[in-house]
Amino acid sequence: QSALTQPASVSGSPGQSITISCTGTSSDVGGYNYVSWYQQHPGKAPKLMIYDVSNRPSGVSNRFSGSKSGNTASLTISGLQTEDEADYYCSSYTSSSTRVFGGGTKLTVL
Amino acid sequence: QVQLVESGGGVVQPGRSLRLSCAASGFTFSYYGMHWVRQAPGKGLEWVAVISYDGNNKYYVDSVEGRFTISRDNSKNTLYLQMNSLRAEDTAVYYCAKDGFCSSTSCYPNHFDYWGQGTLVTVSS
Numbered sequence: 001q002s003a004l005t006q007p008a009s010v011s012g013s014p015g016q017s018i019t020i021s022c023t024g025t026s027s028d029v030g031g032y033n034y035v036s037w038y039q040q041h042p043g044k045a046p047k048l049m050i051y052d053v054s055n056r057p058s059g060v061s062n063r064f065s066g067s068k069s070g071n072t073a074s075l076t077i078s079g080l081q082t083e084d085e086a087d088y089y090c091s092s093y094t095s096s097s098t099r100v101f102g103g104g105t106k107l108t109v110l
Numbered sequence: 111q112v113q114l115v116e117s118g119g120g121v122v123q124p125g126r127s128l129r130l131s132c133a134a135s136g137f138t139f140s141y142y143g144m145h146w147v148r149q150a151p152g153k154g155l156e157w158v159a160v161i162s163y164d165g166n167n168k169y170y171v172d173s174v175e176g177r178f179t180i181s182r183d184n185s186k187n188t189l190y191l192q193m194n195s196l197r198a199e200d201t202a203v204y205y206c207a208k209d210g211f212c213s214s215t216s217c218y219p220n221h222f223d224y225w226g227q228g229t230l231v232t233v234s235s
Contacts, residue, residue, distance in 0.1 A: 001172050003154075036221035038155070045205060045228060046147075046155065051221040089155050093220040097160075097169050099145070104154035 004029065004090055004102035011108040017078040020105045022090030023071055028100055030071035034093035037066060037075045040104075041086045049088075050075060077107070085109040112136040112224045114206050119229030122196055132189040132206030132226055140164075140184040143209035145222060146191045148202035148231075156202070159191065160209065174200075196233045203228040 005023040012018040022029065022037075029035055035053045038046035048057055050066035053073060063078045073092075077084055090102040118130040132144070146158040159170045159180040168180050179192040189206050207222035 032220075034220040038222070040155075045225040046222070047225075048221060048223050051210070051223070052218060055218075057223065087154075091155075091157070091221070097167075098171065099157040099160065099220070101147075101155045101157055 001094070001096075001098060001100060004092060004100055006088075006090060006102035006105045008103070009106045009108065011110055012077075012080045013110050014080050014082060016080050017076060018080060018107065019077075020075045020088055020090075020107070022073040022075070022092075022102045024073075024092055024100070025071055027095040028092040029068065029073050029090075031095060032093045033068070035066070035068055035073040036091045037064075038089045038091065039084075039086045040089065046089065080109050082109050112208065114208065114224055114226035116204060116206055116226045116229040119204065119231045121232045121234060123235050124197060124233055126196055127192070127194045128196060128231060130191040130193065130204055130206075130229060130231070132191075134187045134189065134206075134208070137208070137224075139182075139187040141212065143219065144180075144182060144189045145207045145209060146180060146189075147205045147207055147222065147225075148200075149205070149228075150199075150202040153202075158204070161189070193231070196231075198233050201231060201233045203230050 037050040040046040053068045054066040113135045115133045161180045177195045181190045205228045208224040210219035
């Protein structure tokens with residue numbers, strides 16, 4: 001049950017695009033299309049941004065998109081806005097029927 | 111609208127027990143699996159446990175296996191987490207979360223689509 005690997009931090013300027021990676025194994029990210037992404041602002045509960053690798057819940061901006069290749073999933077945010085500054089976490093279903101999160105990535109909008 | 115409200119957190123001594131509750135409303139509770147997720151102060155999210163819609167299947171992170179028990183009462187729309195033999199490293203905000211959603215034609219499980227506001231558990235002497 002090792003955590004998925006995410007970069008500790010990424011940054012970008014308003015209007016730019018950034019990508020956050022999430023690397024696991026064939027027992028989690030690579031084995032199932034059950035990768036999801038969450039946004040968390042300080043002191044708040046996480047919010048679902050992407051589910052099943054690339055699906056956006058209703059109400060989430062289409063500036064957020066997800067993809068997967070092999071054991072690595074990615075979250076891309078285009079047209080960065082100041083309100084996107086937050087922590088982002090990936091999560092995956094695992095072969096043990098458990099779930100696992102990534103360590104989290106702090107996004108700074110410069 | 112979906113609401114998840116946790117309660118039961120507080121300060122507890124190492125080795126003691128605590129039971130968390132999560133009151134659910136705004137959806138058919140008995141249709142969905144439910145999770146507990148925790149976040150230690152200043153740290154990332156850690157998945158803790160999941161229970162199936164009917165309570166028959168339960169899974170845990172290794173660090174709490176044998177100490178924590180997840181359960182539910184579908185007649186009361188409530189999820190529970192019984193925490194025994196608490197350790198300092200269990201100190202965290204504990205969130206309950208709903209497992210996915212169902213449309214009129216399909217279900218989409220294995221993600222956390224709604225979260226509660228969290229309840230803080232502090233294990234300290």
